[in-house]
Ligand SMILES: [Zn+2]
């Protein structure tokens with residue numbers, strides 16, 4: 001399995017400027033892709049990073065896409081109106097998204113994608129898309145199996161702590177006969193005094209990717225906003241016995257140099273946990 005980061009920024013796209021350079025860690029909002037099996041692709045979230053990804057996959061001639069959405073906040077959807085494959089006939093798009101407790105009737109992501117891609121927000125409305133698009137919902141603790149030939153992925157979800165709700169996903173697959181897993185847990189504020197369902201979901205995973213948007217000082221004024229710190233992520237990674245921790249969903253005010261020094265400090269403080277920790281970079285590929 002090969003994981004690629006197309007967007008690592010939280011909250012809003014953050015183009016690089018002289019005041020806040022973001023070239024190294026990236027300015028696009030959340031989008032990842034997982035290449036699995038012979039020639040399959042799973043796309044996680046549709047932040048602004050999806051735009052560049054779509055151009056890339058059009059060049060490759062890819063015609064089939066499976067999406068997994070974590071929640072409906074705008075920084076996780078806003079790339080979809082710029083996903084060029086969706087405008088073409090003969091393209092298949094399958095979308096899996098959370099059915100969150102207390103959600104209104106109907107598919108939340110389907111409604112949200114239609115709403116953001118309609119007047120007065122966007123000129124080319126969702127009904128103008130020519131791709132075949134189908135929507136499915138996922139609930140926490142249900143298992144989803146994606147299969148292609150002799151290859152398959154197993155996906156489980158768990159509820160995260162985030163305003164409006166959000167799902168973490170554990171994805172289990174195999175590379176050259178070896179079982180591998182990773183957990184994607186963006187937009188999550190780990191509880192201070194108890195363990196969240198994420199720690200069960202992420203048990204002994206090869207890689208936990210988690211939301212460390214704030215420094216501990218910033219977090220003091222943003223408790224309850226639904227995001228964590230690298231240190232809170234590590235606490236859950238240790239409880240889950242995860243083998244590696246990667247931090248994502250960077251704050252828009254954090255420049256490359258701020259993130260680099262946060263990462264360095266975090267690596268020092270995480271040393272005794274024996275879990276390798278680092279910050280994700282837009283454009284980074286990880287072979288699992
Ligand atoms: Zn977000």
Ligand SMILES: [Zn+2]
Nearest residue numbers: 071073162187
């Ligand atoms: Zn969110």
